[in-house]
Amino acid sequence: MQFIIAGVGGQGILFASRVLGHVALSRGLHVNGSEVHGMSQRGGSVISHFKMGSYASPLVRAGEADILLAFEQGEGLRNFHFLKKRGAAVVNADRPEAFSDPDLSAFLEAREIRLFRVKGYDLLREKMGGRFLFLNALVLGALAASGAGDFRPGELRDAVAELAPARFREDNLRAFDLGFEALSRGE
Amino acid sequence: MNTRKVLLGNEAIARGLIESGCDVITAYPGTPSSEILPAAAAFADELGTKTVVEWGANEKVALEVALGATFAGKRACAVMKQVGLNVAMDPFMSAAHFQLEGGMIVIVSDDPGCHASQDDQDSRGLALFAKIPCFDPSSAEEARAMVFSAFELSEKHKVMAMLRPAVRIDHCRQDIEPGEVSHASAPANFKTRPAGHKVVMPARILPFLEAHNARFEAIRQEFETEFGQYNFEIPSKKPASLGVIAGGVSFAIVKDLVEALGRDDVAILKIGTPVPLPTKRVEDFLARHERTLVLEETFPVIENQVVDRTKIMGRWNGWVPKEGELVPEVIESVLLRALGVEPEADPALESLAAAREKLKLAVKKPVLCAGCGHRPSYFAIRKAFPDAVIASDIGCYSLSIQQQAVDTIVCMGASITVASGLCCAWRSEGAEPQRPVFATLGDSTFFHNGMTGLATAVYNRHPFVLAIMDNRITAMTGGQDHPGTGDKPRRNETGTSVDLEGAVRGCGVKYVKVLEAYDVEGNLETIREAWAYAKEQGEPAVLVFRHPCVTMLKARPEKRPVTVDTQKCVGCRICQDRFGCPGLAWDGENRKAFIDGRFCVDCGVCVSACPHGAIVRIGEVR
Numbered sequence A: 001m002q003f004i005i006a007g008v009g010g011q012g013i014l015f016a017s018r019v020l021g022h023v024a025l026s027r028g029l030h031v032n033g034s035e036v037h038g039m040s041q042r043g044g045s046v047i048s049h050f051k052m053g054s055y056a057s058p059l060v061r062a063g064e065a066d067i068l069l070a071f072e073q074g075e076g077l078r079n080f081h082f083l084k085k086r087g088a089a090v091v092n093a094d095r096p097e098a099f100s101d102p103d104l105s106a107f108l109e110a111r112e113i114r115l116f117r118v119k120g121y122d123l124l125r126e127k128m129g130g131r132f133l134f135l136n137a138l139v140l141g142a143l144a145a146s147g148a149g150d151f152r153p154g155e156l157r158d159a160v161a162e163l164a165p166a167r168f169r170e171d172n173l174r175a176f177d178l179g180f181e182a183l184s185r186g187e
Numbered sequence B: 001m002n003t004r005k006v007l008l009g010n011e012a013i014a015r016g017l018i019e020s021g022c023d024v025i026t027a028y029p030g031t032p033s034s035e036i037l038p039a040a041a042a043f044a045d046e047l048g049t050k051t052v053v054e055w056g057a058n059e060k061v062a063l064e065v066a067l068g069a070t071f072a073g074k075r076a077c078a079v080m081k082q083v084g085l086n087v088a089m090d091p092f093m094s095a096a097h098f099q100l101e102g103g104m105i106v107i108v109s110d111d112p113g114c115h116a117s118q119d120d121q122d123s124r125g126l127a128l129f130a131k132i133p134c135f136d137p138s139s140a141e142e143a144r145a146m147v148f149s150a151f152e153l154s155e156k157h158k159v160m161a162m163l164r165p166a167v168r169i170d171h172c173r174q175d176i177e178p179g180e181v182s183h184a185s186a187p188a189n190f191k192t193r194p195a196g197h198k199v200v201m202p203a204r205i206l207p208f209l210e211a212h213n214a215r216f217e218a219i220r221q222e223f224e225t226e227f228g229q230y231n232f233e234i235p236s237k238k239p240a241s242l243g244v245i246a247g248g249v250s251f252a253i254v255k256d257l258v259e260a261l262g263r264d265d266v267a268i269l270k271i272g273t274p275v276p277l278p279t280k281r282v283e284d285f286l287a288r289h290e291r292t293l294v295l296e297e298t299f300p301v302i303e304n305q306v307v308d309r310t311k312i313m314g315r316w317n318g319w320v321p322k323e324g325e326l327v328p329e330v331i332e333s334v335l336l337r338a339l340g341v342e343p344e345a346d347p348a349l350e351s352l353a354a355a356r357e358k359l360k361l362a363v364k365k366p367v368l369c370a371g372c373g374h375r376p377s378y379f380a381i382r383k384a385f386p387d388a389v390i391a392s393d394i395g396c397y398s399l400s401i402q403q404q405a406v407d408t409i410v411c412m413g414a415s416i417t418v419a420s421g422l423c424c425a426w427r428s429e430g431a432e433p434q435r436p437v438f439a440t441l442g443d444s445t446f447f448h449n450g451m452t453g454l455a456t457a458v459y460n461r462h463p464f465v466l467a468i469m470d471n472r473i474t475a476m477t478g479g480q481d482h483p484g485t486g487d488k489p490r491r492n493e494t495g496t497s498v499d500l501e502g503a504v505r506g507c508g509v510k511y512v513k514v515l516e517a518y519d520v521e522g523n524l525e526t527i528r529e530a531w532a533y534a535k536e537q538g539e540p541a542v543l544v545f546r547h548p549c550v551t552m553l554k555a556r557p558e559k560r561p562v563t564v565d566t567q568k569c570v571g572c573r574i575c576q577d578r579f580g581c582p583g584l585a586w587d588g589e590n591r592k593a594f595i596d597g598r599f600c601v602d603c604g605v606c607v608s609a610c611p612h613g614a615i616v617r618i619g620e621v622r
Helices: A013-026 A073-078 A096-100 A102-110 A120-127 A132-146 A155-163 A166-185 B009-019 B036-047 B059-071 B082-087 B089-096 B123-130 B140-157 B202-225 B248-260 B279-288 B328-338 B347-359 B374-384 B396-403 B414-427 B443-449 B451-459 B500-506 B520-537 B574-579 B605-609
Strands: A002-008 A031-034 A045-052 A065-070 A083-092 A114-118 B005-008 B024-027 B052-055 B076-081 B104-109 B161-163 B173-176 B232-234 B242-246 B266-270 B292-295 B389-391 B437-442 B465-470 B511-516 B541-546 B562-564 B584-587 B592-595 B615-617
Touching (some): A002 A073, A013 A031, A013 A045, A013 A132, A013 B005, A045 A073, A065 A073, A065 A132, A114 A132, A114 A166, A120 A166, A132 A155, A132 A166, A155 A166, B005 B009, B009 B036, B009 B140, B009 B173, B036 B052, B059 B076, B059 B082, B059 B089, B082 B104, B082 B123, B089 B104, B089 B123, B104 B140, B140 B161, B202 B279, B248 B266, B248 B292, B248 B328, B374 B389, B374 B396, B374 B437, B374 B465, B374 B574, B396 B437, B414 B437, B414 B451, B465 B520, B520 B541, B574 B605, B605 B615
Parallel strands (some): B024 B076, B242 B292, B389 B437, B437 B465, B465 B541
Antiparallel strands (some): A031 A045, A031 B173, B005 B173
């Protein structure tokens, strides 16, 4: 299974790939992926490649990703070409009008992309006092609710609980649950 | 129980260094190599070794310290990025020409695609130039194993060896099986005899060159017959219609690609030891295939070591692009073209491209963090002297280019020397500088390569202002210590903090003032005074803009929340184009600035960025 995680530097993309790595290892699968460190972390566009299973290359090839996690809507849309046919995208969406673009719809239909949108910024603003630091956990929660990737119930949540620094564990789990519940309710 | 651990490529290399009993590890941080040294310190702490793990002020220092340790028979390693090797080139070439007593590795991380570098130079080429062996890993696990091999080879032939991971190996994350420490060096012992053994002098070097060439050829022979774990073939199931020779991450990519495409007619030769190239292995492979694609990053190092390139489809004949990273999409297109497969047009991708165009989805460039002290420092210099030439340097502050406050960047420390050169340009006409001249660099860059330039400027009486952007850390590479911080990588070890202003005064500077970087209004007067001093006295003046890096803060800073008074905001965009904070966004519809709560850290500094007083404090300081 191959993932692309897209966002901007500082959104905790590396934490998300560590969570997926933890899950893979506990399933007895190999882990391979590629991260961005250094200059691009300063608020610039960042994508992380992540694979579970037997792969030699850390990089996902365009058209091969099973799942795209987008911490930023624009960064997600810029990287939709990574998705394979019937791939799934979990997007922190803040500008719904973009999805009514006919060309974008044509792409999504042609590739049969399963699109899951969650209003991460609104949820964090309303429910967690605007602590956007926890967006990564929220998106992982939405991923768990989406059914994409066939994660076992609790599998991702447990990994978040295990990897989050102790003082932020509760907040991370709260954000995870916000994402999970929002998508489950179909908001 | 699963004992495998998911490690960053750089952590796997660090693990290899500690497990192979490396006694002394030195480095200067530089993406993509920066995580190796801190990880080595962490593993040394975990495994309880006595390994010395130290930052050098620059790569030349780091390499020389490592070399010195080998003179006493210890295993040593210096770590740097590819352009760092340029800084260390002098000791690198000398070290290559010794018969070393302890094993020595230089780890040089390359950056194909220039993700965080000023060029895409290929360090394997410098190993070839120095006639030392080079290992080029294709995975994290292999990089770790190669550390062991490089030390053994280094000790066997008494030669420095290079491990050259490129960015995709440094920053891959893979599961590996960690081991234990499996080697111990003999007690430190500097042998004075034979005399001159550790001296680079013409009288010793000239007769030594023959032995140096001979050991290079002996290593080539070993790469031909041994090291099958790094150099091996993946034969095709059916008779091969194409051969591929690949090294580094390109091997990993092409291996997965051939499998994914289900091509059972492509044979692959992996080369993990490109220097010196096991030429017979390669020539034998070439002889068995009609055509062979060569995939390597970034320079044709394997390709150029082959005498007869007629059957090679590579860079020499345009099959492989000469520039840019060999990402999977590029390798796919090269491979398919070589196999004579026409690429299929995908209308879905055309729709996506059209949508992207309409939605204006540009790549976001990195910016200084909200609350960064560099932003108000540059803003104040530009405000005081709109016509100043500002020579900048390598570090986070190079991002101030978007504040239109950076006019030149060359290499580490070159802000000071370029400012000197500008002064000389006017001096060559018998004139004083016709525009204010400023040099700007960070604290870590100052200790790296700033002091020699500053002493030269004092000596030659160059009138400019040097602004040292002191955030008390090496920030761009992720927050590493340096002589100014005094902290060291290993737990329970402390160093001595070198006084920055003292170092500046030691270079002969008489005008030194320390400023709080956040205080834009208060600093304007001092900036003008410093330039007046430099011009009148005909010598450099130094301002230290001090504010700790916001990503490294240990205590919570004071909160000074602000808002934009939309009545007063005239939409002049000065705050956007000259200050440019992620927390201060632009409402294109209403043509007004607004505070973006997602990114604002409530530092309150932008109040002084607005000439119309439209950015105002809310309530009291908290």
